[in-house]
Amino acid sequence: MSSPPPLPGAARSAAAVNEDIRALVTACGGWLYGETRQRYELLRDEWTVAVARERALGDVVTAA
Numbered sequence: 001m002s003s004p005p006p007l008p009g010a011a012r013s014a015a016a017v018n019e020d021i022r023a024l025v026t027a028c029g030g031w032l033y034g035e036t037r038q039r040y041e042l043l044r045d046e047w048t049v050a051v052a053r054e055r056a057l058g059d060v061v062t063a064a
Helices: 014-027 034-057
Strands: none
Touching: 014 034
């Protein structure tokens, strides 16, 4: 199951958020409706911010 939303001001890594996105999509069989869709959109937005933050800090790891 995915972890709870982060506390305000607490920044999670893009990898941690991505893990939650993958778990959410897997748990719902790939069908995102209603609350599941809302949760996905929040996670997607959090992931976007995390990636931008990591790029700015030079913390992004290139995928193989």
